[in-house]
Amino acid sequence: MFDREVEWSDLVAFATQERAGATLGVVSGRRRQGKTFLLDSLAQAADGFYFQAVESTETVSLHSLGTALGRHRGIGPLRLATWEEAVDELLALGSDRSLPVVIDEFPYLARQNSALPSIIQAAYGPRRSQRLTSRTRLLLCGSAISFMGGLLSGSAPLRGRASLDLVVHSLDFRQAAEFWGIDDLRLAVLTHAVVGGTPAYRDFVNGDAPDSLTDFEPWLERAVLNPSSSLYREARYLLAEEPDLRDRALYSAVLSAIAAGNHTRSGVTSYVGRPATDLTHVLKVLEDCGLLQIEPDAFRGNRNTYRIAEPLLTFHHAVMLPSLTHIERRRPRLAWQQNQRQFECSVLGPHFEAMCREWVSAFAAPETFGGLPTEVRSGVVADPKGRSSHEVDVVVHGIVGQDPGILLSVGEVKWHREMGVRDLDRLRHILVLLGARGMDTTHARPACFGGGGFSPELVAAGRRGEVILVDLERLYRGE
Structure with a gap:
């Protein structure tokens, strides 16, 4: 156990x-x-x-x-x-x-x-x-x-x-890394983006875990994109085993839309080609079955974000389904090469953002954000003057003293590249926009979550207390 x-x-x-x-x-x-x-x-x-x-x-x-x-x-x-x-x-x-x-x-x-x-x-x-x-x-x-x-x-x-x-929930990302025996934190994120925290999946591949970053792609080919692997058809079985999913083609299409990066209702309806009224029941059933998470926008009460709850389902619809012919014909490398970019943009990026939000909820110490986080979401902030909008990956509300619902932080997440002062300036601008709307931002601090590290200037700003910096080491082992 x-x-x-x-x-x-x-x-x-x-x-x-x-x-x-x-x-x-x-x-x-x-x-x-x-x-x-x-x-x-x-x-x-x-x-x-x-x-x-x-x-x-x-x-x-x-x-x-x-x-x-x-x-x-x-x-x-x-x-x-x-x-x-x-x-x-x-x-x-x-x-x-x-x-x-x-x-x-x-x-x-x-x-x-x-x-x-x-x-x-x-x-x-x-x-x-x-x-x-x-x-x-x-x-x-x-x-x-x-x-x-x-x-x-x-x-x-x-x-x-x-x-x-x-x-009985899935293992969190820290537990999953330990369970799979993965010490390289970057590799742990990549693996978790594919198999999540479901314990049985390690048995499905006979305990075969990637042993290094260079082994990640070969591991995908032998353990996930291999028609002989028990993990290969698992995503299909997850749908087949749910008795409430009757029109499986429609449910699968909705999941494919979300896996492709369409996280709003309008995006899903456009991708699937069905009226929004036709999808209301579908989205609710997927949520009730535990396969879909519906998250309200942190700043817009009438806007929801849709995310697939099981990472393997996301990987299946974003990477495997588009190249099913190559995989069935035992050409996993070609399938991966064709969809690697899709994996990075539509699977890995959003998954890492979700991990960062989970860290705030489950692992961050109250003093990190100057209050007790009670609500962690993503959101969109309108910029009327610039005629644009800003997506905010991590929005933290919490309790300061006896006051609930206080905005504690707005955060940016980047997986691949080094984060710098430009990212901090963007977060400061977002706080100005929120203040102009009448929101209390006096307790709010910018936060940068980086899989690729931080520039020396940003590190210096962090030491001065101008920004909260969370790298992979802190994500997996710190508060």
Whole structure:
């Protein structure tokens, strides 16, 4: 187990609580994050019960569950005719002690019988005697984000019944570098832009990680752009496994539009060639499935930015799909050469910007920005006099003293080139524009995030406290 101490601690605390009465927990997260490993390990450690559902019929699933329950109890297979009987048997497992009972891939069972959440609700009724005497710690797990997110929301039957709602997230970029064993920070960024923080992807390539910057392209050719690699078709499976994505061609087109650099609604509609009204539902479903992040503009409340949540999906649509013929014919080098520029502009650049925003949210010390960051976004600032607009990669709002929502910083991100005083002057100009609009900029400091380093003049300005400088070393190891 790697870096899942918090999740493991929460699961153990839930599974071992001694108070009387059956309890319910929900575990969710995108596929390949290690949910099954965590829950199977929990069941083994506590001598609990683990059952993994599969896509099948209700009758077959009840038969499989009855067989697994009988095996766990050391008796013959149980004959379960209904889900009411099945849930009663699960509650009976905890009649003598606190016991974790895991139902993995729960959405498969709920699709076979849509009443299953209501059946569990009834079994967990506040006055039901079997629930009061049982100490079953029932954990429902699933990767269908939209479904699992709805289990406990609104007027859903299980709302208010669960005492644990655990989301297993991807590893952050620092954890991912350690997990892949990459010490070269520039190489770590490149690799993270392709595979992100999904732990299972290292197993998909048999632990093969690029060992140097010069090995990055050969690694792409042998591990990602290789039709024999398990990672090669993973992006397609991510879409195929989501039950709510019906018109997959349209969903794929929307993802291709965003991967190509179209991060606004108008850009997506223009690329796809469909009216904005046709895409409203598509964008919402992709967000609900955890495949798309919709981020409000830091300065314009009516403008959203769309970003793909899974880096491998971005890489697939920006780099792999345009040269699929070359890849299928085992010409990965040619495919990479044709799309390397696209990777740098549409994949690597935006990904590095997102990493810098994550650093502010997750790793920067409060004193770095003179306050506690609470909202980190990108934004666009209009320049009426210059008849133009300025994109701001990192906009930080936070708390200063007791005052919330204070503008703490505006930041520029550059991956390839050395940043200089010209970048600082641009940020100062943006602050002047914001001040002219009536925004309080007295606490705001310019920030430069550079993958290619900083000029001596900019370093000197940083020492004078005129600008916050964040290089790769600080991004990965500092505050």
